[in-house]
Amino acid sequence: MTSSAVDCFKANLLNLEVALARILDAITPVRARQQLPLKSALGRILAQDIQAPLILPPFPNSAVDGYAVNLAGVTAPSPLLPVVGQSLAGLPYSDPLLPSQAIRIFTGAKVPDGTTAVVMQEEVTRQGTLIRLNRLPSEGEHVRPAGSDVRCGEVVLKTGRLLRAEDLGLLAALGISQVTAFQAPRVAYFSTGDELRSLGESLAPGQIYDSNRYSLSGLLAEFPVIAYDLGAVPDDLEQLTELLREAGQSFDLILSSGGASVGEKDFLRQALSRVGEVTLWRIALKPGKPLIFGRTGRAWYFGLPGNPVSVHVAFAQIVRPAIWKLAGASGFKPLRLKARCLNALYKTVGRLEFQRGQLALDEAGLPVVTGLAAQESHQLATLSRANCFIILPADSQGASAGTYVTVEPFAAGFYGS
Ligand code: AMP
Numbered sequence: 401m402t403s404s405a406v407d408c409f410k411a412n413l414l415n416l417e418v419a420l421a422r423i424l425d426a427i428t429p430v431r432a433r434q435q436l437p438l439k440s441a442l443g444r445i446l447a448q449d450i451q452a453p454l455i456l457p458p459f460p461n462s463a464v465d466g467y468a469v470n471l472a473g474v475t476a477p478s479p480l481l482p483v484v485g486q487s488l489a490g491l492p493y494s495d496p497l498l499p500s501q502a503i504r505i506f507t508g509a510k511v512p513d514g515t516t517a518v519v520m521q522e523e524v525t526r527q528g529t530l531i532r533l534n535r536l537p538s539e540g541e542h543v544r545p546a547g548s549d550v551r552c553g554e555v556v557l558k559t560g561r562l563l564r565a566e567d568l569g570l571l572a573a574l575g576i577s578q579v580t581a582f583q584a585p586r587v588a589y590f591s592t593g594d595e596l597r598s599l600g601e602s603l604a605p606g607q608i609y610d611s612n613r614y615s616l617s618g619l620l621a622e623f624p625v626i627a628y629d630l631g632a633v634p635d636d637l638e639q640l641t642e643l644l645r646e647a648g649q650s651f652d653l654i655l656s657s658g659g660a661s662v663g664e665k666d667f668l669r670q671a672l673s674r675v676g677e678v679t680l681w682r683i684a685l686k687p688g689k690p691l692i693f694g695r696t697g698r699a700w701y702f703g704l705p706g707n708p709v710s711v712h713v714a715f716a717q718i719v720r721p722a723i724w725k726l727a728g729a730s731g732f733k734p735l736r737l738k739a740r741c742l743n744a745l746y747k748t749v750g751r752l753e754f755q756r757g758q759l760a761l762d763e764a765g766l767p768v769v770t771g772l773a774a775q776e777s778h779q780l781a782t783l784s785r786a787n788c789f790i791i792l793p794a795d796s797q798g799a800s801a802g803t804y805v806t807v808e809p810f811a812a813g814f815y816g817s
């Protein structure tokens with residue numbers, strides 16, 4: 401064991417991967433399903449495999465505006481063909497095309513039987529009712545064959561799929577107007593701490609605004625869950641116990657922040673053990689160490705740290721994969737990539753560390769990252785300026801400028817501002 405591993409072992413800290421595996425193992429997805437109209441299914445998790453009820457495209461059609469031609473038996477390099485009709489999108493030419501015939505055709509219009517190719521209008525010379533082809537097209541050129549996108553009976557989307565805009569288009573193209581999705585889990589969250597005041601209240605000395613509930617409401621917005629704000633609760637063992645007992649009857653998941661560490665007023669572990677079960681506590685993660693996972697009633701419970709940045713790190717690394725599993729999603733993995741670090745980063749050996757960084761692209765379009773100053777776990781402004789976490793392994797002492805580090809973007813598409 402390395403010295404850092406020994407330290408974590410002594411302190412009874414769980415390695416992140418081990419803790420996450422135990423948590424994901426424990427959580428069972430919601431089973432209830434519901435039928436949803438297609439548009440309402442955006443962002444929900446599919447609870448059925450979807451088999452294509454038809455082929456796409458349903459008929460061969462033209463990829464361009466031009467002329468459908470039948471060149472069977474034609475050998476002339478630049479043939480002259482009569483234009484015998486037209487096929488418009490939605491208004492097909494119903495007869496078969498005979499050898500040496502052409503029809504006018506537009507993008508998406510049905511290609512008649514007998515067509516050997518479609519020629520772009522730019523590649524013909526129109527001469528009254530005739531066209532001369534500037535060159536001989538290859539067999540099937542500019543024809544989109546029936547079934548070239550989706551085959552009938554093909555499974556296009558599987559159970560566990562998070563439905564995206566791209567999927568809605570595909571389902572609509574297949575004529576599917578309703579899908580079965582998993583019911584959205586009910587997720588409650590609250591803050592704990594005698595020092596907390598809600599927005600709109602005035603602050604007495606020693607008091608601060610409760611920001612974690614706003615962080616959590618924002619973080620929960622990405623999921624297909626119904627989120628309930630249970631407010632801020634004082635550091636009172638009886639009240640916390642009662643709240644955990646009651647909430648355990650009504651929700652699928654409960655999140656709290658604060659009171660999860662070893663302070664005199666940190667009651668969450670004790671409260672949870674009175675009404676439910678503490679499965680694990682404390683992870684070798686910086687920030688985000690004091691994390692409780694367990695169960696109360698029919699709900700899973702995460703007691704997150706109180707420090708505002710720790711809430712985000714613990715949420716991103718542990719709660720996010722847990723909620724995706726609870727919601728029925730399969731295949732979730734955070735996007736991580738290598739970026740060249742533009743400044744030196746420092747850390748003490750011991751815990752896996754998530755530092756806040758600014759990811760950008762250099763002149764060659766390659767990812768580069770700058771570690772930001774002010775990395776303590778209360779420094780929310782740095783988090784707000786960041787667009788990624790820089791992930792530094794437990795045993796590392798940081799990174800020198802110019803070396804590659806692993807980053808996890810959390811504001812994809814917004815680089816360098
Ligand atoms: P705790 O884990 O309860 O000891 O809290 C650690 C730190 O986080 C303390 O500085 C708390 O004041 C702060 N904190 C706890 N909960 C919140 C919250 N909801 N909003 C803002 N800061 C908080």
Ligand code: MG
Nearest residue numbers: 593658659706
């Ligand atoms: Mg506290």
